[in-house]
Amino acid sequence: MKTTISGALRLALRDEMTRDETVFLIGEDIGYYGGIFNVTKGLIRQFGERRVVDSPLDETGILGIGVGAAISGLRPVVEIMYVDFITTCMDQVINNAAKMPWLSQGQLKMPLTIRANFGTGKGDGPQQSQCVEAWFMNVPGLTVVEPSTPKDAYGLLLGSIRYDGAVLFLEHKLLYALQGEMEPDGRALPLGKGAVRQEGKDATLVSCGLMLHKAMRAAQELLEEGISLEVIDVRTVKPLDLELILESVEKTGRLVTVEENPYTGGWGLTVTDAVNRELFGKLKEAPLRIASLDVPVPVSNVMEEMVVPNVERIKREAGRLVRHGKGRQ
């Protein structure tokens, strides 16, 4: 069937709630209102107020409920409306959710999924457009998932809910309406596995989320100019599927990461680090990272467009890397 990413997410929630009585949803405006991007629309009618909980405006409270419920036998799916607001409950995420299973030597399980939308493109400005994977890269114990197609959204959300550890499930707000083929077959996709979206031989583009789609466009346009790029969708930003990436870069000899987060400290550093470490002598060029400028996301769309990598910039810099061996002047 054909559906959107938000449709696929809704199907995943519906199917898993039907299959597993311990799965419940909690968040702000997710019940009768159906969520700010309609992902949970209709679920309260089907499952009732016990399993779809409209919470007070209190991220610490709902994340705490998520953590506590997870260690006591339930499988919470907590929605943080915009991921930027997770700052107000970072303590629960970082100090409790990520660490309790390890601290208890496995006595406690943390089957907690934190869903949140994120990202640029709507002119939502500096506190409602951030791309925050990198904040969590440095937190051992957390898994960070980021689907880019309806099929993956469905499978990865099932995988996240069934996983016994804490997962931050990031949904790009510009991708909710993206259409694609998928089957609600109840099958989960494994976390930590990337996918090759396009095969190529001159360089490997590693990306995810909205940037993956921009990278794909750039790769398709560069193909017409005779440059063949392999595009990898990491799907799970943490832990990264380094095996898949290394295999590809070993073949192409060039690496480009395409990231929406600010350049300094971005998630792509983990990729370039592994590639430098493992493939140093086999690289044709030094790895190149394409990321947002190191500034907050401005509300102005003129400025936002300048901050975030676009197809033109990816084409220009990746093209130059292959042609002249230099990502930028």
Added chain:
Amino acid sequence: MRMSIEDQKRLYRCLYLTRHTEEVLSDLYREKKSPYKPMTGIGQEAVTVGASFCLSEGDFVSPALRELGAMLTRGMSVRQHVLDALKKPESMSGGRFSAHHSGDISKGIILGTYIVGSNLPVALGVAFSLKYTESDRVVLAFFGDGASSTGSFHSAMNCSSTMNLPLVLVCNNNAYALSTPLRFQMKTPDIYIRAAGYGMEGVCVDGQDVCGVVEAVDKAVRKARAGGGPTLIECKTYRFRGHSESHDFDDGRPAEELSTWRAKDPLVIYRRFLLSGKKVDEKALRRIEREVEREVKEGMEYAFAAPELSADKVDMYTHLYADNGGREKNV
């Protein structure tokens, strides 16, 4: 507060200025003539305007998210607001921040935040600073019923009370946080009663009656000025429109509830009050309204005609770091 006739007319002017500005901006958005999507305080002006009206030169106000009334009452011009709304280069933030939250510290308007509740600890800190410097100025901070559920609210209440800071906390209890009604937000519909638990005075007023709001806030402001510490003032009010202008006016709320509250329009109520005093007549009020309409029109015209941001002139890095040292460019 003893208000002279001039004060009363000025208050009406601020109320009408807020209402008219928001209506014009909303109409433009709905007619697709403006890209700016307002989150209006239409219906809540008695609170946003009335409370801010009690401040004097040098005091501070900390708006939450629908307090344009506070900004205009503190002297922000319509022109400046619309420049912000349209993200023009000559606006306060030059395209960096949203008009709902842009401040103007020269007028005592503290820059806001998208993060609900997060303005309260900042206001707390400004109040700390005022006490520290032995100033007799005060801080007025706004927040909603939704914000009252945050830890930030607790921090502002507890710290300001414990440290006896010159902070006046004004709650716009409009019964909803986005779509969330009070019954999902808190067990009691009253917020002011929480003050007792912090050893603070808590007051509840009719948020549609600007006279009542002014009286309560003025008292709290005087108390804070005199070193008497913070007060929590809950104003029962209602937003006449949806959460933002991309929502329907009713926004899923019961029609009966909406019409009951709409019958309590703060502008109509205050207008009636002024006319019943016999010191202000219909003609004087019409004159004020026409003046305001002209001011709004001129502000809009200026802002809409102002040059747009152009990519080649954008200033992206200044003020990111305090030294503007150029080391900000890693890419």
